[in-house]
Amino acid sequence: MKKWLLAALTLMMVAFLAACGSTEETTESDTANAGAEETEEMTVTHELGETTFNKNPEKVVVFDFGVLDSMDQLEIDAVAGVPQENVPAYLEEEYGNAEKYENVGTLKEADFEAIHAMEPDLIIISGRQAEMYEEFSDIAPTIHMAVDTDNYMESFEGNMTTLGEIFGKEDQVVEELAAIDAQIEEVKATVSESDEKALITLANEGKVSAYGAASRFGIIHDVFGVQQADEGIEASTHGQSISFEYILETNPDMMFVVDRNAAVGNEASAADSLENELVQKTTAYKNDKIIYLDPDFWYLSGGGLQSVTQMVTDVQTAFE
Incomplete structure (x- = not known):
């Protein structure tokens, strides 16, 4: 009887030790896998x-x-x-x-x-x-x-x-992009109901550059569907240098202005030089349609989840 009991106890100990060993191996394996995931290339x-x-x-x-x-x-x-x-x-x-x-x-x-x-x-x-x-x-x-x-x-x-x-x-990126896409669809629907043509400009220390489709700020035309006041503007990162006479001759219904002075901390205001006697004769000025875009979002941080959201909002607001 005692021999039987001793044998049973021995078997139980073996089983217990085996279980412990299995647990340790699993834990070590899980740790190794976790480390591999953390350093995944x-x-x-x-x-x-x-x-x-x-x-x-x-x-x-x-x-x-x-x-x-x-x-x-x-x-x-x-x-x-x-x-x-x-x-x-x-x-x-x-x-x-x-x-x-x-x-x-x-x-x-x-x-x-x-x-x-x-x-x-x-x-x-x-x-x-x-x-x-x-x-x-x-x-x-x-x-x-x-x-x-x-x-x-x-x-x-x-x-x-x-x-x-x-x-x-x-998953969060998918949600963020879906929200922006929905915003864009709303803007496109609003813009499609308007015949207004726009000129996009960058003001910098009294000088002005124009931007058209496929340019730095071309999202306004290419994505949002805003018509161009001049379809001949060359696509360029730095824009096409223009004069105030050109603005009057083009006579846009609206103007989108990015103030580089504000972006880089200069005290000069784009409005001080841009809204001169020539520009005051344009339809955009007369209809209070010169829209100053926030240079933080448009000039410094374009292409971000927050900045693109704001860019869509800015154009939506311009057509409301």
Whole structure:
């Protein structure tokens, strides 16, 4: 009887130890898998090349304010460095904090020494930094996420989808883009009922440039469907230089104005030079249809989830 009891107890101990060993193996396996997920690699193909890096980077240097705008909207807590000169006003309180975020230079002159010292996991740049791509890439994986003005919405949505994949925010990005698409459909419906033709301009220290379809601000024509006052404007990032006589001759029903002076902190007001005696003779001026667009959204941070939402709202308001 005692031998039987001893044998039974022995079998129970063996079973218990086996179960413990299985639990430990499972736990170790789960931990290993979790580690593998945390360091999962992804490759992004962009205008300047192909870049491979680990998903969910924890230390990111962001040179594109549109991307910064989107990371803020998606509540991605991975920004470590930004160029703190001319940060858009609506992002200034958070990202203009030099004690919290490393100042990595300006949009056109990066502080490579500071960036190198940070040892970032990822660097995100756009058009203004394209020529420095190789120097950035020597420090850390670098991706180019500028918006292609020839294909604005597809490019913007592609950038946002990529951003969502990098940081595991795919579902939220889908929701954000769906909301923007719905907004755009409303604007297009409103604009389609109007015969008004518009001229898009950038005012800079007394000088004026015009923008048409497929240009930097061409989303107004290409996506929202606003008719052009002059269909012969050349597509250009910097715009076509124009005179005040040209504005009078073109005589737009409405004018959209981006004030670069305000964007870069100059005290001169675009209205002071733009609304002169010649421009006052235009239909746009007479009908109070000179619309000053917020340069933070249109000039500094275009292509972001917040900025594009505001851009749609601005055009909707102009036609109400």
